[in-house]
Amino acid sequence: MFQFDKSKCLGNIYHLVKERGLKIGDLEDQAGVSIGYLSRLNKEDNKSTPGIEFLLAVAQVLNVSLEGLLMCDYAELSPDERKSMDFLTKLLTDTQASEILWRKNARSELFNLEHDDFGDVYATHPLMEPYDDESEPELTTRFVSKYHPDWSAWITECFETYISDDVRLFLVAANFIAFQGEQVKGYELYMQVRGKVVPICYTVENEETPFYPLLNSLITSAKESASHVHLDEDARSAIDSYLGIDQFEFLNDNDVPF
Numbered sequence: 392m393f394q395f396d397k398s399k400c401l402g403n404i405y406h407l408v409k410e411r412g413l414k415i416g417d418l419e420d421q422a423g424v425s426i427g428y429l430s431r432l433n434k435e436d437n438k439s440t441p442g443i444e445f446l447l448a449v450a451q452v453l454n455v456s457l458e459g460l461l462m463c464d465y466a467e468l469s470p471d472e473r474k475s476m477d478f479l480t481k482l483l484t485d486t487q488a489s490e491i492l493w494r495k496n497a498r499s500e501l502f503n504l505e506h507d508d509f510g511d512v513y514a515t516h517p518l519m520e521p522y523d524d525e526s527e528p529e530l531t532t533r534f535v536s537k538y539h540p541d542w543s544a545w546i547t548e549c550f551e552t553y554i555s556d557d558v559r560l561f562l563v564a565a566n567f568i569a570f571q572g573e574q575v576k577g578y579e580l581y582m583q584v585r586g587k588v589v590p591i592c593y594t595v596e597n598e599e600t601p602f603y604p605l606l607n608s609l610i611t612s613a614k615e616s617a618s619h620v621h622l623d624e625d626a627r628s629a630i631d632s633y634l635g636i637d638q639f640e641f642l643n644d645n646d647v648p649f
Contacts, residue, residue: 397440399464401433406466407453422448456480458604472601475592479580479605482560486612492621493562493613496549502532517588518549518561518581534565536579537590543568550613559583560591562606562613567595578606 408418416426422445431437450457459465459476468476485491496516503515512521514532522533534546548564561581568574577595581588594603622630 395440395461400441400446400461401429403455403460403463403465404429404449404453407455410465411453418449418452421452454480456483456605456608458483458608462604463601468601472592476601476605479592479602479609482554483605483609483612486609486616489616489621491552491554491616493550493552493616495614495617496551496561501534501546501549504530504532517559517583518546518563534563536565536567536577536593537581537588538579538593539567539569539577539595548610548614550610550617552613557585561588562610564610573597578602578610580606580609 404418405415408415415429419426419428424445432439432441446460447457450460453460455465455476456479459480463476465473465476482491486493501516501519504512504521505515506512512530514520516532518534519532520535522531524531524533534544536542536544545566546563547566550562552560552562554560559582561583563579563581565577565579566574567577575595575597577593579593580591582591583589592600592602592606594600594606
C-alpha cells in the first residue's frame with residue numbers, strides 16, 4: 392500500500408526546480424500558494440503535508456506525472472532512466488487525454504503461428520516465439536522477457552498502440568516464475584521500430600524500480616482505453632454529416648429554439 396513520503400516528494404520538487412532553472416518562488420506562484428510555502432513545509436518541526444491540488448499544480452508546472460512526483464526519486468535516476476520516465480509520463484498523459492488509443496491483443500494473436508517460404512514456423516506476434524510445450528499436442532508460442540530471460544513467463548494481458556507510422560508500443564502484464572518457484576507479477580514496455588523490438592522499461596512487484604508507479608498507472612489507463620469504442624476521423628466526420636451536426640455550428644444563443 393502506498394504511503395506518502397513527504398521528504399521524498401519535497402526532495403523531488405527541489406531537484407526538478409533546480410534542474411529546470413526555475414525559482415521556488417515562481418513555482419509557488421504558479422501553483423497558487425504563498426511565497427515561502429515550501430520552505431515552511433520543509434522545516435523539521437512542520438508535520439503538515441501538501442494538499443493534492445498543490446501537488447497536481449506542481450506536477451503540471453514541472454511537466455512530470457503526479458505518480459512520479461510522489462513515488463520516484465528523481466535525483467537517483469540515470470540519464471536513460473530519466474528519459475524513460477519522461478517518455479512514460481507523456482504516454483500516460485496522452486493516454487488519459489485519449490490522444491493515444493490502446494488495443495488489447497487477443498489470445499489468438501499472441502499464440503498464432505505461421506510458416507515462412509522455407510517451411511519454418513514463426514510466431515506472428517513480435518514478442519512471442521515458437522515453443523514446443525510437452526504438455527500440449529501441438530507447437531505453441533511463449534513470451535520471453537528481455538529483462539528476465541531465465542524466468543518462465545505467461546502474458547496475462549498485452550496492449551499495443553502506435554505513436555507514429557513505424558513505431559509501435561507493446562505494454563505487457565505478465566506472471567513470472569522466478570528462482571525457487573516464486574511467482575511475481577510484472578509490467579514491461581517494448582517498442583518496435585522498423586521491425587526491431589527494443590525493451591524500454593520494466594517493473595516487478597518484489598523489486599523497487601523507479602517505473603512501478605507510472606507503469607502501474609499506464610496499464611490501468613491502457614485497459615480503460617482498450618475497453619471503449621474509438622472512431623477514426625473519417626468515421627467521425629461521416630457520422631457528424633449524417634447527424635447534421637454542422638448545421639448548428641453558426642447558431643448563436645438567440646437562435647436556439649429552447
